[in-house]
Amino acid sequence: MKKTLLFCTGESGSGKSYFIKNYLPKDLFYSLKSATTRPIRNSETDGQEYYFRDEEYFYKNKFATFLWVNKDFWTPEKPKWLYGVPEFEVFDNLGQNFIYDVIQPKYVRDMINWFKSKKLDKEYNFKTLYFLPQTNKNSIVSKRANMPDDEQVRNVNTCSPLDFLKANLNIDFMIKCGCGKEENIISKSFIKYLSKLTKQKQY
Numbered sequence: 001m002k003k004t005l006l007f008c009t010g011e012s013g014s015g016k017s018y019f020i021k022n023y024l025p026k027d028l029f030y031s032l033k034s035a036t037t038r039p040i041r042n043s044e045t046d047g048q049e050y051y052f053r054d055e056e057y058f059y060k061n062k063f064a065t066f067l068w069v070n071k072d073f074w075t076p077e078k079p080k081w082l083y084g085v086p087e088f089e090v091f092d093n094l095g096q097n098f099i100y101d102v103i104q105p106k107y108v109r110d111m112i113n114w115f116k117s118k119k120l121d122k123e124y125n126f127k128t129l130y131f132l133p134q135t136n137k138n139s140i141v142s143k144r145a146n147m148p149d150d151e152q153v154r155n156v157n158t159c160s161p162l163d164f165l166k167a168n169l170n171i172d173f174m175i176k177c178g179c180g181k182e183e184n185i186i187s188k189s190f191i192k193y194l195s196k197l198t199k200q201k202q203y
Contacts, residue, residue, distance in 0.1 A: 004029075005098040005126050006097070008129050009102060009105055009108060011154075019131070019184070020101060029099035030093050032099065033050055035084055037054065058082050061086055062087040066110075069153050073153070081153065094123070105169050172189075175187065
């Protein structure tokens with residue numbers, strides 16, 4: 001029986017991480033962690049939210065996805081803003097349902113292509129969950145620690161139905177996350193799919 005790789009996609013501040021942490025059934029998914037060159041925040045622990053690494057790490061190791069998100073604005077005096085899921089993170093956790101929190105659909109396509117290159121598509125179904133933008137997105141984003149070129153990066157790292165078309169992907173499920181202040185609006189098909197996965201895990 002195939003496992004599921006669920007891609008949570010949506011603009012920064014759309015509630016992806018909040019929904020994963022607070023509303024998804026516990027232990028139903030293993031959350032794939034990315035390595036990143038950004039500085040660790042006070043509330044974070046290395047190896048829990050991310051693997052915090054230097055630039056050299058990204059060029060010496062193999063990745064299922066590789067994101068250089070400030071590439072268009074980078075100059076030699078600036079640090080590179082790199083993200084990526086190391087291959088070991090997938091291989092060490094095979095046999096579980098996966099969830100991957102990522103903004104742009106093009107990186108969803110990159111990971112699906114990587115799974116296919118490793119013949120892992122025989123073991124996994126791929127599903128996309130699209131988070132609609134928050135009405136107070138700007139206030140949510142402004143509370144986060146900024147990175148070099150943060151505003152420009154957020155402007156080019158978009159997630160819209162058009163971005164899905166460009167990546168040759170369908171939107172399987174949609175959600176509007178209330179982030180604790182408003183009621184979540186979840187597609188009925190996604191609720192049914194979660195119920196199906198929960199029953200599979202019980203057997």
